[in-house]
Amino acid sequence: xxxxxxxxxxxxxxxxxxxxxxxxxxxxxxxxxxxxxxxxxxxxxxxxxxxxxxxxxxxxxxxxxxxxxxxxxxxxxxxxxxxxxxxxxxxxxxxxxxxxxxxxxxxxxxxxxxxxxxxxxxxxxxxxxxxxxxxxxxxxxxxxxxxxxxxxxxxxxxxxxxxxxxxxxxxxxxxxxxxxxxxxxxxxxxxxxxxxxxxxxxxxxxxxxxxxxxxxxxxxxxxxxxxxxxxx
Amino acid sequence: xxxxxxxxxxxxxxxxxxxxxxxxxxxxxxxxxxxxxxxxxxxxxxxxxxxxxxxxxxxxxxxxxxxxxxxxxxxxxxxxxxxxxxxxxxxxxxxxxxxxxxxxxxxxxxxxxxxxxxxxxxxxxxxxxxxxxxxxxxxxxxxxxxxxxxxxxxxxxxxxxxxxxxxxxxxxxxxxxxxxxxxxxxxxxxxxxxxxxxxxxxxxxxxxxxxxxxxxxxxxxxxxxxxxxxxx
Amino acid sequence: xxxxxxxxxxxxxxxxxxxxxxxxxxxxxxxxxxxxxxxxxxxxxxxxxxxxxxxxxxxxxxxxxxxxxxxxxxxxxxxxxxxxxxxxxxxxxxxxxxxxxxxxxxxxxxxxxxxxxxxxxxxxxxxxxxxxxxxxxxxxxxxxxxxxxxxxxxxxxxxxxxxxxxxxxxxxxxxxxxxxxxxxxxxxxxxxxxxxxxxxxxxxxxxxxxxxxxxxxxxxxxxxxxxxxxxx
Amino acid sequence: xxxxxxxxxxxxxxxxxxxxxxxxxxxxxxxxxxxxxxxxxxxxxxxxxxxxxxxxxxxxxxxxxxxxxxxxxxxxxxxxxxxxxxxxxxxxxxxxxxxxxxxxxxxxxxxxxxxxxxxxxxxxxxxxxxxxxxxxxxxxxxxxxxxxxxxxxxxxxxxxxxxxxxxxxxxxxxxxxxxxxxxxxxxxxxxxxxxxxxxxxxxxxxxxxxxxxxxxxxxxxxxxxxxxxxxx
Numbered sequence: 069x070x071x072x073x074x075x076x077x078x079x080x081x082x083x084x085x086x087x088x089x090x091x092x093x094x095x096x097x098x099x100x101x102x103x104x105x106x107x108x109x110x111x112x113x114x115x116x117x118x119x120x121x122x123x124x125x126x127x128x129x130x131x132x133x134x135x136x137x138x139x140x141x142x143x144x145x146x147x148x149x150x151x152x153x154x155x156x157x158x159x160x161x162x163x164x165x166x167x168x169x170x171x172x173x174x175x176x177x178x179x180x181x182x183x184x185x186x187x188x189x190x191x192x193x194x195x196x197x198x199x200x201x202x203x204x205x206x207x208x209x210x211x212x213x214x215x216x217x218x219x220x221x222x223x224x225x226x227x228x229x230x231x232x233x234x235x236x237x238x239x240x241x242x243x244x245x246x247x248x249x250x251x252x253x254x255x256x257x258x259x260x261x262x263x264x265x266x267x268x269x270x271x272x273x274x275x276x277x278x279x280x281x282x283x284x285x286x287x288x289x290x291x292x293x294x295x296x297x298x299x300x
Numbered sequence: 301x302x303x304x305x306x307x308x309x310x311x312x313x314x315x316x317x318x319x320x321x322x323x324x325x326x327x328x329x330x331x332x333x334x335x336x337x338x339x340x341x342x343x344x345x346x347x348x349x350x351x352x353x354x355x356x357x358x359x360x361x362x363x364x365x366x367x368x369x370x371x372x373x374x375x376x377x378x379x380x381x382x383x384x385x386x387x388x389x390x391x392x393x394x395x396x397x398x399x400x401x402x403x404x405x406x407x408x409x410x411x412x413x414x415x416x417x418x419x420x421x422x423x424x425x426x427x428x429x430x431x432x433x434x435x436x437x438x439x440x441x442x443x444x445x446x447x448x449x450x451x452x453x454x455x456x457x458x459x460x461x462x463x464x465x466x467x468x469x470x471x472x473x474x475x476x477x478x479x480x481x482x483x484x485x486x487x488x489x490x491x492x493x494x495x496x497x498x499x500x501x502x503x504x505x506x507x508x509x510x511x512x513x514x515x516x517x518x519x520x521x522x523x524x525x526x527x528x529x530x531x532x
Numbered sequence: 533x534x535x536x537x538x539x540x541x542x543x544x545x546x547x548x549x550x551x552x553x554x555x556x557x558x559x560x561x562x563x564x565x566x567x568x569x570x571x572x573x574x575x576x577x578x579x580x581x582x583x584x585x586x587x588x589x590x591x592x593x594x595x596x597x598x599x600x601x602x603x604x605x606x607x608x609x610x611x612x613x614x615x616x617x618x619x620x621x622x623x624x625x626x627x628x629x630x631x632x633x634x635x636x637x638x639x640x641x642x643x644x645x646x647x648x649x650x651x652x653x654x655x656x657x658x659x660x661x662x663x664x665x666x667x668x669x670x671x672x673x674x675x676x677x678x679x680x681x682x683x684x685x686x687x688x689x690x691x692x693x694x695x696x697x698x699x700x701x702x703x704x705x706x707x708x709x710x711x712x713x714x715x716x717x718x719x720x721x722x723x724x725x726x727x728x729x730x731x732x733x734x735x736x737x738x739x740x741x742x743x744x745x746x747x748x749x750x751x752x753x754x755x756x757x758x759x760x761x762x763x764x
Numbered sequence: 765x766x767x768x769x770x771x772x773x774x775x776x777x778x779x780x781x782x783x784x785x786x787x788x789x790x791x792x793x794x795x796x797x798x799x800x801x802x803x804x805x806x807x808x809x810x811x812x813x814x815x816x817x818x819x820x821x822x823x824x825x826x827x828x829x830x831x832x833x834x835x836x837x838x839x840x841x842x843x844x845x846x847x848x849x850x851x852x853x854x855x856x857x858x859x860x861x862x863x864x865x866x867x868x869x870x871x872x873x874x875x876x877x878x879x880x881x882x883x884x885x886x887x888x889x890x891x892x893x894x895x896x897x898x899x900x901x902x903x904x905x906x907x908x909x910x911x912x913x914x915x916x917x918x919x920x921x922x923x924x925x926x927x928x929x930x931x932x933x934x935x936x937x938x939x940x941x942x943x944x945x946x947x948x949x950x951x952x953x954x955x956x957x958x959x960x961x962x963x964x965x966x967x968x969x970x971x972x973x974x975x976x977x978x979x980x981x982x983x984x985x986x987x988x989x990x991x992x993x994x995x996x
Contacts, residue, residue, distance in 0.1 A: 092881065092954050143983065165881050171961035174878040175969045182406040184469045185324065185397050202975045209979055236972035237880045258324050265403035268500050268732070268964050273407045276468035279434045283441055287375065414638040416701045417556065417629050490556050497635035500732050500964070505639045508700035511666045515673055519607065646870040648933045649788065649861050722788050729867035732964050737871045740932035743898045747905055751839065 071107065074100050074246075075122040078109045081162065081246035086117045088254045090166035095238070097142040098162040098253075100246035101152050106130050110148060112139035143210065150214025151242060155226040158242040160249035165238040168260035169253075172196075173233035179259060180275040182266045186259045187276065187284035191228040194256065195220045197235050213237070228285070231256045303339065306332050306478075307354040310341045313394065313478035318349045320486045322398040327470070329374040330394040330485075332478035333384050338362050342380060344371035375442065382446025383474060387458040390474040392481035397470040400492035401485075404428075405465035411491060412507040414498045418491045419508065419516035423460035426488065427452045429467050445469070460517070463488045535571065538564050538710075539586040542573045545626065545710035550581045552718045554630040559702070561606040562626040562717075564710035565616050570594050574612060576603035607674065614678025615706060619690040622706040624713035629702040632724035633717075636660075637697040643723060644739040646730045650723045651740065651748035655692035658720065659684045661699050677701070692749070695720045767803065770796050770942075771818040774805045777858065777942035782813045784950045786862035791934070793838040794858040794949075796942035797848050802826050806844060808835035839906065846910025847938060851922040854938040856945035861934040864956035865949075868892075869929035875955060876971040878962045882955045883972065883980035887924040890952065891916045893931050909933070924981070927952045 081098035085091050094117070099110035109125050126137035132149055134141065142148075148161045172179050172194075179194040181187055197216040204212040217232045217240055230252045231241040241252040266273050275281075313330035317323050326349070331342035341357050358369035364381055366373065374380075380393045404411050404426075411426040413419055429448040436444035449464045449472055462484045463473040473484040498505045507513075545562035549555050558581070563574035573589050590601035596613055598605065606612075612625045636643050636658075643658040645651055661680040668676035681696045681704055694716045695705040705716040730737050739745070751757060777794035781787050790813070795806035805821050822833035828845055830837065838844075844857045868875050868890075875890040877883055893912040900908040913928045913936055926948045927937040937948040962969050971977075 170958055171965055174962040175966040177966060205975045205979050262402055264965055265496060266406040269403055269496055270407040270409060279437045283437050494634055498638040501635055501728055502639040502641060511669045515669050726866055730870040733867055733960055734871040734873060743901045747901050
């Protein structure tokens with residue numbers, strides 16, 4: 069029952085990436101986890117989006133062994149699993165090759181917090197992973213990608229830093245649900261686009277002061293949040 | 301009656317920003333004022349645009365106290381109110397995070413008057429506010445944002461300078477009605493886009509001469525305006 | 533009869549600019565001329581495009597005096613007329629503020645012939661007019677704009693150079709019909725966009741050799757043209 | 765029968781370029797070859813895309829002589845034929861003036877392999893041809909363009925390098941079918957766009973390490989490919 073709903077949520081999270089124009093070819097995948105069962109639901113690999121149904125979603129355990137589903141899971145499954153293991157507070161992961169975020173990843177540059185649009189969602193620069201070693205690339209590559217992400221977030225709250233750029237590759241995002249992870253992927257693309265235009269305008273642009281950044285981040289996410297309508 | 305019409309106008313001004321693609325997520329708000337009553341009509345905070353009705357608009361007095369409406373007003377209400385108090389000639393305010401205008405705000409650069417498209421609407425460079433102090437950010441932040449805008453426009457006619465870039469944030473625009481303020485937000489985005497392309501093409505581009513700028517601005521806005529059809 | 537057809541052609545040329553996304557606000561106008569009658573048909577000034585009918589087109593003589601039509605002609609009429617007087621071989625003029633072409637005009641840079649796409653339509657760099665003097669701006673401004681264009685084309689064949697950038701303003705284009713002028717406006721925007729990307733990629737990019745440029749231009753336009761299907 | 769199917773495939777490959785927004789004006793053409801018959805099927809020259817039918821496709825032999833069809837073939841036919849003669853493994857060719865790939869061709873710069881999106885399709889930088897000599901331009905220009913491409917690919921596997929930028933012109937792409945060639949044209953445009961943004965962000969960006977590039981290329985194309993669903 070709960071797994072059925074999760075399948076539908078994961079499919080919808082994948083389709084929302086496509087609708088937002090973030091997916092090039094079949095690059096892009098979103099997953100969700102049922103923490104109680106320890107089961108991950110993820111998109112199958114290389115299947116056209118317009119033909120996918122909830123039943124095509126692949127279910128695996130946290131070792132990556134398929135529990136349900138006749139299709140191969142996304143080739144990035146191992147990356148997702150490493151993130152779920154490391155970040156206990158997250159229940160959704162999304163990966164895209166969205167254009168502007170990917171350009172920052174290709175340029176191997178973190179995205180500075182140039183404005184309040186950024187600060188409303190992410191509490192500082194979006195970090196970039198270190199270059200994988202030839203051994204890491206030649207070995208369990210997808211899992212090693214996940215480990216590089218985890219090392220980069222170490223010491224931070226994944227709720228304050230819900231996205232990382234994998235160097236020479238593209239972004240990975242996460243959140244409390246598959247929908248939240250996909251939404252972060254969309255907002256990250258917007259933030260990356262604004263930052264790209266900012267840098268092409270003035271290469272020496274400076275991040276906003278920490279006090280302004282925190283004011284905006286906490287206005288939406290802190291205990292004192294006063295944006296939007298009060299929950300009832 | 302008049303307030304009912306204003307509610308509808310404010311809703312429409314908000315929706316026109318969305319239709320023009322200027323609104324990222326729920327960033328963006330337009331308001332109007334009934335000068336005779338001293339009442340401000342503004343969009344509620346964080347409500348999806350496709351579900352908003354005129355009845356959802358929030359009405360406040362010029363102290364920001366809610367007079368009608370069960371929803372929280374836009375979190376930028378205090379900024380709008382400061383502008384209405386300072387600029388007696390305006391009756392509409394619009395705020396967006398439109399991409400190109402926001403990039404200039406993030407780069408903390410005024411938009412030079414590079415061409416006649418700009419000069420047709422704004423009589424010179426679009427100014428950028430000063431950085432708020434930590435005290436201003438930590439205090440009544442939204443009102444202080446409005447005050448920074450007013451200081452930057454001081455000594456100019458708000459009809460000739462109907463837009464400002466808030467440093468590290470995004471533009472605020474105004475005009476004789478909510479529709480006019482939203483229209484300025486759209487034209488500003490176009491002007492900001494042209495200027496971005498101009499600067500990426502030639503970083504040392506120069507503004508047009510004042511005489512050409514004024515010819516264009518006054519051709520549309522001066523007492524001798526000869527553009528468009530004559531009013532009857 | 534012939535004038536009726538010309539009205540319809542001029543309206544269609546104007547609408548094609550809008551459909552191609554070249555028109556910002558109401559900036560943009562196309563006209564045609566009946567050389568036998570010496571009559572110019574042009575779009576009215578500041579009228580919304582979606583409401584224009586052939587009957588709204590304004591007809592003037594080559595002195596700019598209105599012969600038919602109750603609306604004011606486009607405020608750029610005088611520029612069009614100067615072009616018709618100077619270039620006997622043209623029968624259509626189009627003006628837009630299309631984004632990339634306008635950026636080059638604002639940067640006051642001619643568009644070098646960076647590739648064969650450009651060379652297929654224009655036989656060399658797209659020239660930029662000189663800055664108008666304060667006297668020219670303060671005097672008969674629109675006619676003086678036309679004269680600046682004519683001076684810049686002097687000594688060239690307007691069929692080989694069917695477009696000019698007016699410095700700090702935007703492009704004017706022409707051709708053997710209103711449709712041809714509008715089509716040049718569209719191709720110029722594409723050429724300007726490619727050239728902008730070329731320069732942002734490599735500021736020191738070089739034009740293609742003259743021999744390659746002429747091969748392409750003449751493949752489409754010369755006496756030996758072999759592109760497309762043979763006329764019957 | 766087989767030729768009929770090829771006509772339809774070639775038409776569809778041409779239309780897919782248009783749908784993907786890669787075709788400016790009538791620039792763009794795709795062809796296919798029936799290797800058993802030694803016959804090439806190609807789009808006619810300068811015919812509007814929305815009116816083309818399979819019957820309009822032109823069939824020629826490998827000397828470029830028309831075998832079937834009443835229309836002139838694409839003026840780039842000779843380039844296609846040189847590629848079919850040189851690369852025995854390909855059965856489709858596609859040529860566009862897609863914006864970003866054309867900008868790189870105009871800047872005369874190869875597209876470095878900046879990321880895994882690139883590496884998933886092309887095993888290294890996308891090469892640029894040498895400048896044609898005046899004799900080559902003045903002589904059999906289109907065939908000489910093909911020869912310049914072949915010289916640039918010499919010593920490589922056309923399956924690992926399925927695209928070239930013709931200097932000062934635009935890309936040519938190929939593959940095992942007309943559809944595959946058109947698909948490469950689309951992916952190349954995406955790769956060129958990402959690379960353009962990467963370079964405008966950081967002019968000194970470095971390609972990814974060879975080991976990472978090969979891991980991605982071979983994950984999709986090698987004997988050990990593990991991306992997508994297993995063929996049955």
